[in-house]
Amino acid sequence: xxxxxxxxxxxxxxxxxxxxxxxxxxMKTALIERYSTLGxxxxxVGCIPSKALLDSSEHFENASKHxxxxxxxxxxxxxxxxxxxxxxxxxxxxxxxxxxxxMKKNKITxxxxxxxxxxxxxxxxxxxxxxxxxxxxxxxxxxxxxKPSSIPGVVCDKKRIITSTEALSLENVPEKLIVIGxxxxxxxxxxxxxxxxAEVQVVEFLDRLIPGMDxxxxxxxxxxxxxxxxxxxxxxxxxxxxSKGKKVKVSAVNNKGVDVEFNGDYCLVAVGRKPYTQNxxxxxxGVTPDKQGRIPVNENLETAVPGIYxxxxxxxxxxxxxxxxxxxxxxxxxxxxxxxxxxxxxxPGVLYTWPEAAGVGFTEDELKAEKYNYKAGSFPFKALGxxxxxxxxxxxxxxxADRETDEILGIHMVGARAADLIAEAVVALEYRASAEDIxxxxxxxxxxxxxxxxxxxxxxxxxxxxx
Amino acid sequence: MSIVEIKIPSPGESITxxxxxxxxxxxxxxVKLDETICEIETDKAxxxxxxxxxxxxxxxxxxxxxxxxxxxxxxxxxxxxQPEKTSAETPSASSETAEVKEKSVSTADSYAAGHPSPAxxxxxxxxxxxxxxxxxxxxRITKADVQExxxxxxxxxxxxxxxLQMEPAEASGSRNKKRERLSRLRRKLAERLVAVKNETAxxxxxxxxxxxxxxxxxxxxxxxxxxxxxVKLGFMGLFTKACTEALKEFPAVNAQLDGEEIVxxxxxxMGIAVSAPKGLMVxxxxxxxxxxxxxxxxxxxxxxxxxxxxxxxIEEMEGGTFSITNGGVFGSMLSTPILNPPQSAILGMHNIVxxxxxxNGKVEIRPVMYLALSxxxxxxxxxxxxxxxxxVKENLENPTRMLF
Numbered sequence: 001x002x003x004x005x006x007x008x009x010x011x012x013x014x015x016x017x018x019x020x021x022x023x024x025x026x027m028k029t030a031l032i033e034r035y036s037t038l039g040x041x042x043x044x045v046g047c048i049p050s051k052a053l054l055d056s057s058e059h060f061e062n063a064s065k066h067x068x069x070x071x072x073x074x075x076x077x078x079x080x081x082x083x084x085x086x087x088x089x090x091x092x093x094x095x096x097x098x099x100x101x102x103m104k105k106n107k108i109t110x111x112x113x114x115x116x117x118x119x120x121x122x123x124x125x126x127x128x129x130x131x132x133x134x135x136x137x138x139x140x141x142x143x144x145x146x147k148p149s150s151i152p153g154v155v156c157d158k159k160r161i162i163t164s165t166e167a168l169s170l171e172n173v174p175e176k177l178i179v180i181g182x183x184x185x186x187x188x189x190x191x192x193x194x195x196x197x198a199e200v201q202v203v204e205f206l207d208r209l210i211p212g213m214d215x216x217x218x219x220x221x222x223x224x225x226x227x228x229x230x231x232x233x234x235x236x237x238x239x240x241x242x243s244k245g246k247k248v249k250v251s252a253v254n255n256k257g258v259d260v261e262f263n264g265d266y267c268l269v270a271v272g273r274k275p276y277t278q279n280x281x282x283x284x285x286g287v288t289p290d291k292q293g294r295i296p297v298n299e300n301l302e303t304a305v306p307g308i309y310x311x312x313x314x315x316x317x318x319x320x321x322x323x324x325x326x327x328x329x330x331x332x333x334x335x336x337x338x339x340x341x342x343x344x345x346x347x348p349g350v351l352y353t354w355p356e357a358a359g360v361g362f363t364e365d366e367l368k369a370e371k372y373n374y375k376a377g378s379f380p381f382k383a384l385g386x387x388x389x390x391x392x393x394x395x396x397x398x399x400x401a402d403r404e405t406d407e408i409l410g411i412h413m414v415g416a417r418a419a420d421l422i423a424e425a426v427v428a429l430e431y432r433a434s435a436e437d438i439x440x441x442x443x444x445x446x447x448x449x450x451x452x453x454x455x456x457x458x459x460x461x462x463x464x465x466x467x
Numbered sequence: 468m469s470i471v472e473i474k475i476p477s478p479g480e481s482i483t484x485x486x487x488x489x490x491x492x493x494x495x496x497x498v499k500l501d502e503t504i505c506e507i508e509t510d511k512a513x514x515x516x517x518x519x520x521x522x523x524x525x526x527x528x529x530x531x532x533x534x535x536x537x538x539x540x541x542x543x544x545x546x547x548x549q550p551e552k553t554s555a556e557t558p559s560a561s562s563e564t565a566e567v568k569e570k571s572v573s574t575a576d577s578y579a580a581g582h583p584s585p586a587x588x589x590x591x592x593x594x595x596x597x598x599x600x601x602x603x604x605x606x607r608i609t610k611a612d613v614q615e616x617x618x619x620x621x622x623x624x625x626x627x628x629x630x631l632q633m634e635p636a637e638a639s640g641s642r643n644k645k646r647e648r649l650s651r652l653r654r655k656l657a658e659r660l661v662a663v664k665n666e667t668a669x670x671x672x673x674x675x676x677x678x679x680x681x682x683x684x685x686x687x688x689x690x691x692x693x694x695x696x697x698v699k700l701g702f703m704g705l706f707t708k709a710c711t712e713a714l715k716e717f718p719a720v721n722a723q724l725d726g727e728e729i730v731x732x733x734x735x736x737m738g739i740a741v742s743a744p745k746g747l748m749v750x751x752x753x754x755x756x757x758x759x760x761x762x763x764x765x766x767x768x769x770x771x772x773x774x775x776x777x778x779x780x781i782e783e784m785e786g787g788t789f790s791i792t793n794g795g796v797f798g799s800m801l802s803t804p805i806l807n808p809p810q811s812a813i814l815g816m817h818n819i820v821x822x823x824x825x826x827n828g829k830v831e832i833r834p835v836m837y838l839a840l841s842x843x844x845x846x847x848x849x850x851x852x853x854x855x856x857x858x859v860k861e862n863l864e865n866p867t868r869m870l871f
Contacts, residue, residue: 339592
């Protein structure tokens with residue numbers, strides 16, 4: 001029986017990238033996936049389908065609300081929801097097929113079924129049809145990802161009380177959607193249905209949205225989404241969610257201790273995700289998840305068992321596809337004896353509402369907490385020719401820099417295409433650029449990226465040109 | 468606070484870029500007016516950077532950094548007070564230099580100096596290299612910096628194989644390697660030497676010289692010569708004279724190719740190869756054909772000293788029409804010198820060894836030097852080059868010939 005050099009459990013962005021990198025490095029590689037398609041949450045029920053719906057619903061919103069201002073008269077604009085959903089499914093199918101192709105191209109053995117450790121070098125795989133298979137391997141990367149989690153008092157029936165997975169494939173557009181959780185997932189999916197006509201109420205336990213991102217982004221995003229028709233209830237602690245027929249009722253207590261009730265036809269529970277290690281047989285190799293269900297790893301992302309590694313959502317850190325990808329590459333190269341690094345402080349966070357929000361590096365609150373001697377510069381998109389031309393004038397770019405050395409410490413932005421603009425910020429951080437460095441680099445005109453340059457000028461010596 | 472910025476001076480028209488060789492003074496040192504504070508390397512020479520004022524030095528460009536003419540290499544805080552020799556503290560200077568740093572953050576000795584790029588960081592970790600000097604902006608370490616300093620990086624597959632399959636070879640004794648960055652001078656030299664080999668049709672002709680007459684001449688006249696001209700009568704002067712006389716007869720050897728034209732010179736600017744601390748340098752004796760022996764010797768002595776002291780200027784090394792190199796001082800018996808482009812020929816001198824020679828049908832022991840003339844066959848014919856070398860030989864064997 002063939003023995004693999006490396007076996008990866010889970011084919012999400014962490015797992016499949018690790019598999020490709022292992023194969024590139026000359027390892028005989030196997031990839032185990034329990035679902036019928038490759039790609040994990042990201043490709044099947046996460047990043048990709050949600051972006052497909054976000055883009056489609058954005059077109060719909062533009063056509064129904066903004067075309068007129070551009071001088072386009074479009075009458076009787078109608079939503080074809082089944083078609084919109086179908087396009088999303090097609091995008092997912094295409095992308096997953098792409099991963100299959102990549103596995104073939106890199107001669108990676110794909111094994112279908114649920115993996116469970118027998119011992120550290122033996123994994124039994126049970127296929128959906130009940131067939132059992134044993135995989136022998138030198139080393140293993142656990143990349144099993146995460147599942148939507150819930151909060152006490154809330155049980156997702158997956159019909160009316162739903163997770164992000166169901167929210168991507170609803171039969172009908174809700175009339176009144178209640179979103180529990182003002183994080184990235186809740187705001188993105190809330191946005192989709194708000195644009196398609198639903199009344200969306202977001203109920204958040206904290207006193208702010210998108211925790212983890214800079215507070216200024218949270219405020220700006222809230223302001224903009226409110227303008228788009230979403231309603232926000234911050235500092236509300238959800239106690240119970242019940243459903244009866246086509247109705248759901250969410251009971252919460254606000255920070256003044258007052259009971260508040262929300263009624264709708266769907267309730268999306270978007271309160272975070274928990275690592276997925278169910279029936280993985282971790283007990284057979286002596287790996288014990290921590291209280292939050294994460295697999296403990298050392299700085300090499302290796303578990304307590306030598307040769308068993310874990311990456312992505314199943315370990316500590318931000319639950320982001322691109323973080324998992326970096327870790328997949330990192331572990332593959334570590335196994336090959338190389339010495340890669342990951343700069344976790346330079347992994348950007350992105351919110352794909354419109355406008356988008358993105359940030360990387362230290363937030364202002366983090367710097368304040370550390371009593372760091374920093375300075376800030378910012379620039380609003382409304383002062384930018386490009387933004388006015390497209391009527392995407394909401395948002396700003398904010399840069400935080402060391403007051404003494406001018407080194408950029410964090411870049412945060414809300415605005416059109418912020419998700420793509422943030423790449424420049426990552427390069428700046430990785431190279432430890434100063435605000436003046438970026439301010440002195442030519443940025444094409446007219447572009448949204450000019451806002452970054454202007455914010456850098458503002459941070460340098462308060463000398464932005466267009467303000 | 469007054470700050471004087473010291474810029475990279477122009478070493479010559481053809482030079483647009485220099486490299487910071489080494490700082491002779493440390494950051495924060497008190498430097499005096501006209502003191503040499505840094506050595507700047509160019510393709511052709513090492514130049515001193517002179518302090519334009521007295522004060523506390525603030526280094527901006529780090530060693531190994533490439534800089535353009537006019538770039539600010541350092542600044543001097545002229546208000547700072549010269550510290551007591553015993554005291555190492557300069558509180559006023561340090562607080563003020565910090566201010567300078569803030570003001571010129573993008574070009575200054577940066578907080579990011581030595582910060583590796585992501586790819587460079589991985590390579591440094593893998594190769595276990597310490598002290599990579601950052602050649603990127605602000606002294607950042609680029610991938611190229613590591614590549615230059617480190618050994619060849621194995622590609623991904625090779626690295627994997629080496630870890631998965633290969634056992635380390637056993638070795639006894641020390642196997643340490645030491646790596647030094649090539650100086651700009653040395654890099655340019657290497658480039659040019661290879662270019663000459665590739666771009667010219669270079670070949671070498673040889674001859675031998677009975678040095679008895681020259682040795683006699685020297686022993687007879689050296690004291691008088693020294694007394695009169697305050698300079699030693701060396702071989703170089705006599706060889707230069709022998710060559711300039713011969714070059715008058717064979718102008719092609721003193722010519723050079725310029726595109727589709729040959730440039731003939733009615734003068735001889737004689738390049739004299741000198742071994743200097745930073746490598747070989749070839750200062751030029753101008754109009755050597757019209758100088759007296761004493762003038763030639765004086766000029767060679769002056770140039771050689773400047774070369775050894777790293778004070779030679781680019782101008783002093785430019786424009787030679789012919790060169791002489793003396794491998795004999797190191798004991799070379801015979802060698803094939805490499806052309807000094809765009810010149811067309813170079814004479815190689817060697818050591819003087821007593822050898823049996825057939826003189827008038829008898830074997831006699833004579834002091835003999837082998838001569839080598841490398842030439843560019845594209846413009847110098849064999850007949851000319853060989854005849855030229857024969858004439859040099861005749862001039863040396865009968866020095867009186869050079870008188871008329």
